[in-house]
Amino acid sequence: MQRRHFLRTSTAFAVGAAAGLRLRPAIAQEGGTLRLLTWEGYADDAWVKNFEDAHGVQVAKTYVGSNDEYMAKLAAGGGDYDLVVIVSSLGRRAINAGFVEPLDLSLIPNFQSIYPRLQSGGFIRKDDQVFGAPTFVAISPITVNTEVIPEGNDFGLLFDERFAGRIAMWDDVSTLGDVAAWMGIEDVWNMSDDQLEAVKQKLIEQKPMVRTYWSQAGEAIDLFMNGEVVISNSWSYITSELKARGLPVREFYGSPPSAAVDSHFIVSGTPSRELAHAFIDHILSPQSQGAIAEISGYTPSNPQSVDFMPAETWKTMGLDAVGEVVERMNIWEDIPRRSRYLEVLSEVKAA
């Protein structure tokens, strides 16, 4: 009985699947499908569903687990996707490799309302052409335990003897950029050998005070929760997660901080060029950006979103100050000598 039931349902399923396969091209012609390669959380129904309804299309989302993953998919041809989200440190590489095609900004009026600094970012541009639309901003803060460090907003607290043994650092090239910026180095992603050496020496000097280096957000959260550390350069996600778990923490920005910017790019040769442009304009709109801030907690790239999120959200995210931070932050760019940067991190740990 059970077996027969199983056979019947599985047969029905197989027939249905076959029918579905046959129907798919028909649907595509009618309304169309937009195939989006992105991170989970970047394509919430709150700002995707209304686009689907307005255009009578389906947005097919594929989630990635790492930056390498979408680059590998694009390198393998990318023909399965119309739109892709690329982080600022890989934008130039994707453009140069021909993975993505230039945008027609006349189809994206909302592009003009995002922060001017982001509009002019080198990670979305080549030869006066714009290839990407900056959508999400992630500024790297310094997270501190307010019980132990109630005051002070200086990056130098990470090098303060008073907190020796209770300092953590993110095990990432971004940390080199943070420290370099604090030391007054300008072009932090293009350091000379001497500059890299100076940063390395600074980190070696700091090492006896460092409890540990972490690489996953979960690890950092654990270190704070277990009282192992009281300060670390970090992610906003970590601060908010710690707050949610009841730990007294606050965050502030370095001088200037590093920031990753994720942008939507159109995959070269897409058959849905117009629809892809429409989606980009939609996700840059003040309405979508307000929903993004409210629901996902990512810093919006469009300041006009202020009118489309609760005043409380704007305030807790400190978005009044972000406008000024965006102007001076060090956006992650392609690091031409990336392997040397990583080597410096190893050398610090091996010293």
Next chain:
Amino acid sequence: MAVIFLGPAALYALVFLILPYANLLAYSFWKVENYAVVRDFNLGNFQRAITGSSYLPVLGNSLLVAVIVTAISAVLGYALAFYVAFFTGRARHTLFFLMVIPLWTSFLLRAFIWRLILGREGIINSGLSWLGVTDEPISVLLFNRFSVCIALVYVFVPFVAIPVYAALEKIPREAIEASMDLGATAATTFRRVILPLSIPGIVAGGIVTFCLSFGDFVAPALLGGPSGLMISSVIITQFGSAFDWPFGSALAVIVIVIIGTAVILARRLERRHG
């Protein structure tokens, strides 16, 4: 019949052993240019591994940790197996069973648990503070070579104890009795009869412990702190964020050579004394 049985085995060896190693070796002589692997034979990766200021110290640290962990695990594992085999009577099988149980849990979990034991708010520090022994938590327990070695020893003691126990079990009790009957002391019997017959067990357990602790990634990442960098972490970085598969392959080849040499030396030792 032979084809049915050996065919899949040969296929397995080809797909999962021969081809991957050949691939690794080939990659180690290639290089990366503009984020693409260039199949251009060169020795640059090996030169960089030897001349770069961080790689030899990291290899040295891995070697040191592996030697410490192997030595301590061998002594403790042997003592444990000896105790269980000869001094526990009918509880022997139960104890052996208890020794095996930890191997059922994830290695990651067994390493991670040491954070909860050795941490500032961990079991040891809480206990000492409760007893009034310390005012401030002792921080040197965690995030250094010490904590990495403790966790690895804890993980690998059964790896030594199990083969040693198997070797001790196989020693005919008559041989031990004969030795004692002929007037040898307990110490001499141990040295001349039991130890030589159990050397294959020590070598087998020791080799496994050495290889796995040399190449371990989890314990140094979780417990090593700022100075505990070991070679596996560096290799993983090459295949991940550095996007330098050829260099990562070269480092892996070096690790294979070091471990291979150690295994050959151990086998020789075993032949001479076993």
